Amino acid sequence: MxxxxxxxxxxxxxxxxxxxxxxxxxxxxxxxxxCVFCNALDRIVYEDDEFIAFHDIKPDAALHLLVIPRVHFGTIKELKPEDLPMIGRMQDIGKRLLEEQGFSGDNARFGFHRPPFNSIHHLHMHCLGLPFKPKRAEKMFPKNGSRWFMTTAQLVEKMSAETAP
Incomplete structure (x- = not known):
């Protein structure tokens, strides 16, 4: 009742x-x-049925792209282990786009802001072609992650651990 x-x-x-x-x-x-990412975007460099990649409006590196899923996820906290393939696909897209512009290895960085340090509450992966511009941006996207930034590799490791028995 x-x-x-x-x-x-x-x-x-x-x-x-x-x-x-x-x-x-x-x-x-x-x-x-x-949500600015759920509505019409410009600066698009890639899109398919599931993902969109576009230039960041305030770039922090020589090349600064964002890859987003078309389906709305607020932050990395909403992800579940079954979302691992989505993260892998986002990484593949970002990596390919950066490589096409000559950025790879130590000259590329991929990751997500950790809540509550999200400026936009729509899941987005930062794809950075280094060097940082301005130099202080390196503190926002540290190579080994931080309280406010999680590399894609760290996120995949965390999500994979959640699936382990």
Whole structure:
């Protein structure tokens, strides 16, 4: 039996969600109506049915691309082990795009901001062709990760450990 208190809390939740412009998506994800990555983008360098890659509006390196899934994920905290193939595909796309421009090995860096250090709450992988511009940007995207930045390799390792028995 559903209590009137449960109905009240559900109604309050719906009002709050509507007020802040959220709508439900598959897998319980929320998609803000005003997500800049879910709406029309420019500066696109690659797109397919699942992913889009584009130039960062405020580049921190000689080449600074973002690879995003078309399906809205807020941050890396929402990822599940079954999302590993998606991360691998994002890495493959970013790596290929950087290599086409002459960036590879130590001249390339890939990773994600860790919550709460996300400026845009739509999963996006930074693909950086070094050197950093400005030089201080190296502190934002450290080679071995940090509290605010997780390399793609670290994310894959963490997600793989979650699948291990």
């Amino acid at each position: 559903v209590s009137s208190r449960s109905i009240l809390f559900a109604a309050i939740g719906i009002i709050i969600a509507y007020t802040f412009g959220y709508r439900m998506l598959i897998r319980g994800q929320y998609k803000p109506k005003n």
